[in-house]
Amino acid sequence: MTTPARNAPAGDARSSAGLIGAETPVLAHNYHPLPVVVARAEDVWVEDVEGRRYLDMLAGYSALNFGHRHPVLTEAAHRQLDRLTLTSRAFHHDQLASFASGLAELTGLDMVLPMNTGAEAVESGIKLARKWAYDVKGVPADRATIVVAADNFHGRTTTIVSFSTDETARNGFGPFTPGFRIVPFNDLAALEAAVDETTAAVLIEPIQGEAGVIIPDDGYLTGVRELTRRAGCLFIADEIQSGLGRTGRTLAVDHESVLPDVLLLGKALGGGIVPVSAVVARREVMNVLHPGEHGSTFGGNPLAAAVGSAVVGLLATGEYQRRAAELGEVLRAGLTDLTGRGVTGFRARGLWAGVDVDPSLGTGRRISERLMAEGILVKDTHGSTIRLAPPLTITREVLESALATLEKVLV
Structure with a gap:
């Protein structure tokens, strides 16, 4: 599972509907997940039940700091x-x-x-x-x-x-x-x-x-x-x-x-x-x-x-702390470049960022859905804010590709 996110097939937000949300009446509705059904994962990549690959830029709210199945x-x-x-x-x-x-x-x-x-x-x-x-x-x-x-x-x-x-x-x-x-x-x-x-x-x-x-x-x-x-x-x-x-x-x-x-x-x-x-x-x-x-x-x-x-x-070993610090600078630079071009502001430390999107472009939920269609998984919070928190194992190349995809969605 090493295909870059930009090569991931675009997914219909309603794919695998039989396994999602309202089609699962026995499951308590205490979450409002994105309409993707993950079946496999490796490092920074996940794959849905139909074989579509996505870059995980949420990492289980930091539960997956070391990627999937380290x-x-x-x-x-x-x-x-x-x-x-x-x-x-x-x-x-x-x-x-x-x-x-x-x-x-x-x-x-x-x-x-x-x-x-x-x-x-x-x-x-x-x-x-x-x-x-x-x-x-x-x-x-x-x-x-x-x-x-x-x-x-x-x-x-x-x-x-x-x-x-x-x-x-x-x-x-x-x-x-x-x-x-x-x-x-x-x-x-x-x-x-x-x-x-x-x-x-x-x-x-x-x-x-x-x-x-x-x-x-x-x-x-x-x-x-x-x-x-x-x-x-x-x-x-x-x-x-x-x-x-x-x-x-x-x-x-x-x-x-x-x-x-x-x-x-x-x-x-x-x-x-x-x-x-x-x-x-x-x-x-x-x-x-x-x-x-x-x-x-x-x-x-x-x-x-x-x-x-x-x-x-x-x-x-200190390796993961160093990676987060070094790649955090890449993340910050990319978000700085997008500020004023779809991003109204952001806060970042290490490989963790809250990104405020211009509300005229859509809610955080809508931006998350657009990114999902491009093969990237993030999650919204509080209106037009999305959070970025990739596994600390992400490479510079993949991170830069994800930032380019964010730019495509916003600009």
Whole structure:
């Protein structure tokens, strides 16, 4: 599957209709996917049920940072499938310690709490922060607060949508969980005003992905770190989308050399093979948890730990971070060239960009459909914005071809 995207046959948006959307009445309609039915994939390419090839420029919202079926990761999964897949945490297994040790070393923190999904990691981080507030900070029972940013996306559980400002995620799902304060993103003054003696933590995405790849001003993350340290509360960085090489560094906070107290990881940690997430924290924070207070049957299972260890091994080489940084300059240059020619603005860091398209050319959904017809898969967010996040394995030639196709669609 090495055919360049420009040679992909143009697909009718309604092809394979029998397998899509309204033709699948037994499937809950909680997503509005593009009308393509993927059957096979390799590296940056996917193929639909009719044999049409597409360039994947979304990478599973960063879950596929290493491309589809990376040989190192699939080999680790196959090897583990032949040995042991699940024990639950009722017993030790021989993959967990090495996974936890490797992840702690990679991130510069001390202890790892393995979970499965990103939302589960966020929920675990919230519980950890509250327990720390009561046991260590001395906040009175049931009064702990967590400060979050407007336009955040941390998942869709009941607790998490309680502090979302996206009404689509909230409407119809109340009553909501109390204990959260919402301030504007990238506003240190507002953040400082919201923090008081009840504050357990400040929980933010270093770069807001779902909001359109919103990058804060230089110094903001440093300011958050300094403020939380002064206030005696925790800094929790949700790097489920931004982490693990996507921005040209291992973590997005690394761009300001900031070390949070608690780090939330997911998506790419499972290598696009199994759901793997983790809470990584300072020892004195994680040690507030005791047996029976939190858990997950599948969290840290042998298959997940084996794949997670392989992911950590890939990142430990630094190759993927370098690729994201170098190719990120190509991406930025291409989008700069399109600014004023169909693109009204963009935000990019590494191989991750939010691109605002001139609304007169169509919605983000319509632009995504036009790109799909040209053999490129992206996804829209918030009106006329599309997100670009190709696998970090993409080559310069293929990336430049994708930018040329974007130019064709817009110009």
